Amino acid sequence: MKILYVTVGLIAIYLYVSFASLxxxxxxxxxxxxxxxxxxxxxxxxxxxxxxxxxxxxIIPRDANKLFEIAPILALAASIALLAYTPLGxxxxxxxxxxxxxxxxxxxxxxxxxxxxxxxxxxPYAQIGAQREIIMLASREVPMMLGLFTILWRLSKLGVExxxxxxxxxxxxxxxxxxxxxxxxxxxxxxxxxxWLASEIEVGYFxxxxxxxxxxxxxxxxxxxxxxxxxxxxxxxxxxxxxxxVVAIFFPWGVSGYIGLSGIGAVILDLIFHTLKVFAVLFVSxxxxxxxxxxxxxxxxxxxxxxxxxxxxxxxxxxxxxDILGVIT
Amino acid sequence: xENRVEYWVKIPIGxxxxxxxxxxxxxxxxxxxxxxxxxxxxxxxxxxxxxxGMRRNYIQIxxxxxxxxxxxxxxHNHTYARAVEEMARIEVPERAEYIRVIVGELERIHSHLLxxxxxxxxxGYDTVLHLSWLARERIMDILEAIGGNRVNYSIxxxxxxxxxxxxxxxxxxxxxxxxxxxxxxxxxxxxFLYDPTVEARLRDAGVIPKRIAIEYSAQGPTARGSxxxxxxxYNEQLGVxxxxxxxxxxxxxxxxxxxxxxxDRMVVRVGELWQxxxxxxxxxxxxxxxxxxxxxxxxxxxxxxxxxxxxGIGRYEAPRGELVHYVMANSGxxxxxxxxxxxPTFPNLFAVARALVGEQLADVPVAIxxxxxxxxxTDRVAVIDSKTGKKKILTEKDLLKASIEKTREINPNIKAxxxxxxxxxxxxxx
Numbered sequence: 001m002k003i004l005y006v007t008v009g010l011i012a013i014y015l016y017v018s019f020a021s022l023x024x025x026x027x028x029x030x031x032x033x034x035x036x037x038x039x040x041x042x043x044x045x046x047x048x049x050x051x052x053x054x055x056x057x058x059i060i061p062r063d064a065n066k067l068f069e070i071a072p073i074l075a076l077a078a079s080i081a082l083l084a085y086t087p088l089g090x091x092x093x094x095x096x097x098x099x100x101x102x103x104x105x106x107x108x109x110x111x112x113x114x115x116x117x118x119x120x121x122x123x124p125y126a127q128i129g130a131q132r133e134i135i136m137l138a139s140r141e142v143p144m145m146l147g148l149f150t151i152l153w154r155l156s157k158l159g160v161e162x163x164x165x166x167x168x169x170x171x172x173x174x175x176x177x178x179x180x181x182x183x184x185x186x187x188x189x190x191x192x193x194x195x196w197l198a199s200e201i202e203v204g205y206f207x208x209x210x211x212x213x214x215x216x217x218x219x220x221x222x223x224x225x226x227x228x229x230x231x232x233x234x235x236x237x238x239x240x241x242x243x244x245x246v247v248a249i250f251f252p253w254g255v256s257g258y259i260g261l262s263g264i265g266a267v268i269l270d271l272i273f274h275t276l277k278v279f280a281v282l283f284v285s286x287x288x289x290x291x292x293x294x295x296x297x298x299x300x301x302x303x304x305x306x307x308x309x310x311x312x313x314x315x316x317x318x319x320x321x322x323d324i325l326g327v328i329t
Numbered sequence: 330x331e332n333r334v335e336y337w338v339k340i341p342i343g344x345x346x347x348x349x350x351x352x353x354x355x356x357x358x359x360x361x362x363x364x365x366x367x368x369x370x371x372x373x374x375x376x377x378x379x380x381x382g383m384r385r386n387y388i389q390i391x392x393x394x395x396x397x398x399x400x401x402x403x404x405h406n407h408t409y410a411r412a413v414e415e416m417a418r419i420e421v422p423e424r425a426e427y428i429r430v431i432v433g434e435l436e437r438i439h440s441h442l443l444x445x446x447x448x449x450x451x452x453g454y455d456t457v458l459h460l461s462w463l464a465r466e467r468i469m470d471i472l473e474a475i476g477g478n479r480v481n482y483s484i485x486x487x488x489x490x491x492x493x494x495x496x497x498x499x500x501x502x503x504x505x506x507x508x509x510x511x512x513x514x515x516x517x518x519x520x521f522l523y524d525p526t527v528e529a530r531l532r533d534a535g536v537i538p539k540r541i542a543i544e545y546s547a548q549g550p551t552a553r554g555s556x557x558x559x560x561x562x563y564n565e566q567l568g569v570x571x572x573x574x575x576x577x578x579x580x581x582x583x584x585x586x587x588x589x590x591x592x593d594r595m596v597v598r599v600g601e602l603w604q605x606x607x608x609x610x611x612x613x614x615x616x617x618x619x620x621x622x623x624x625x626x627x628x629x630x631x632x633x634x635x636x637x638x639x640x641g642i643g644r645y646e647a648p649r650g651e652l653v654h655y656v657m658a659n660s661g662x663x664x665x666x667x668x669x670x671x672x673p674t675f676p677n678l679f680a681v682a683r684a685l686v687g688e689q690l691a692d693v694p695v696a697i698x699x700x701x702x703x704x705x706x707t708d709r710v711a712v713i714d715s716k717t718g719k720k721k722i723l724t725e726k727d728l729l730k731a732s733i734e735k736t737r738e739i740n741p742n743i744k745a746x747x748x749x750x751x752x753x754x755x756x757x758x759x
Binding site for chain 1: 529
């Protein structure tokens, strides 16, 4: 009975998040267009694009190997699996003791699958895009994980059973500890996470692997038709899931508790409220960031991660650690 | 280190590539992200303009010259008109010269705004592209009001201009300048002089040192960005420009340093926007009354040109650099014997290809955009054997050989033996 419940829940969430994330793509394009004084496409444009791509022929390059065709399916599979471990206003469906780790691994796996697909396509542009993607992947994970685990450590001091689970954020939240050190530290980490989110979804400064004018969409250059549609969907899901992590850590509040709902109604209400929060976070980290910045060189982006964002993360971590160890009370 | 294996990749940028506005081809050899070699291939946009020109009369060529390029349509037909005027010794009324200055500077503003936007797009900063092109719409409207067309405004004719600038146009232009001064230029300066993203990407990218710029004979903002005070309007005392107080703009006046990188070229363009607006204002003030063309009708001009002898060279500072048109008369005919143009993109392209060696792949689009390449102007000699259909691109060596032969034929007393400068014309010197 539990398996049935989980399966139905996952399918429902998959359908809902696909809709919500594609809707966000449309909203994002419209918002950025308005910031650039353009009309922009209709809000439902990503849906039209997706349906059209699905119905189009997929061209396989002569030099591509079998993995080229498998990679999009793997990427979508990984993103659906990711949804099972994503906090969506309530605990993840497959909540376990260590689902934070699984979540991070699955996020990296999607990028990794994209790289495999790109390398298998045999195009030099895709090769360069893949190299850049790997370099970015290696740089962006460190400050994020450092911040994430420190926050979990801080929360575990409040007495949670499963400190490495995403459900922790719905039991306690980091702001309610209330000491000045945690508030400042958490605020610094919020900045780190917003930058990490921008690099995870590759916009603005970090639109380096897919640089349109340099390597012509990088890893995606040889993909077309159904395969491209699958990749587009999987990256939209990834966007939503990564933003969900930021929302769960920093803005976990639900509304159902306040109006006294329970059962399935509360779940749906929390999910919708969570979606709105995800849109708000993505608006800051994606739309605004995309409109006010250009792309960096790969060397500049890597040095930004190691010499700016990592120290920033360290400062936040040190503040939290001082608070945990009680050096200053 | 001797046994190190080099994983060099050859990447074609072009003929069709998102970074390029027009077909051209850069074959880039990469070691990781670092550029080892750049090879330029041209000739994708050869339309046989000169061949068509040799079947048109002097007046018809005006319209053909305008269609060489969409952005510098005024520059081409202005330079051509100057060449013909020099050849036939035609005096141009002063008012016509002032109108040429005004339209020429309006064209420079729209061309530079276009290029600033393209540079923004090349670094993925699309907001700059959309906003600067939005600002550019205003000037396109003015050009349409003056010439009747957004792109090919056909202002020039042999011996003057075809359309006068009246009080209504004057008011519109002054309004526009006010709008640009107050609304657009502060934003443009903020972006191209102070924005951290733009500075991070454009500083030290595609550096053309002064020596390379002189050797490769870079033109226009590319040369001025490298610190060469070179501007045809100033150096040649072109037309009425000296009365308007023209001066070559170098980045020194804005940032205090000259590095010759993409940033400096953009700074020069921003400075020239200011300068063009001042020139237009002064020209509107000083413009005398009088005739706007030397001949009342085109056929009168043609009769005069039919009698012309000799040759003429027109030079003008197009938005991209010095443009040269050469016209040779064919006495007794209304069709010129020869019409040849040299576009600024041609030398600039090789200078920037040389500058890219040692830089990163990420700099390629912005460095190419920074010279504002106009490939439909630039072409190469391609010889096609009509019997076999074989195509042969002539290199500098072949061309030099052919021209030495021709010189000997005309004057066998010349003893000088010119040497080719580079090994191949298309390649970058090792």
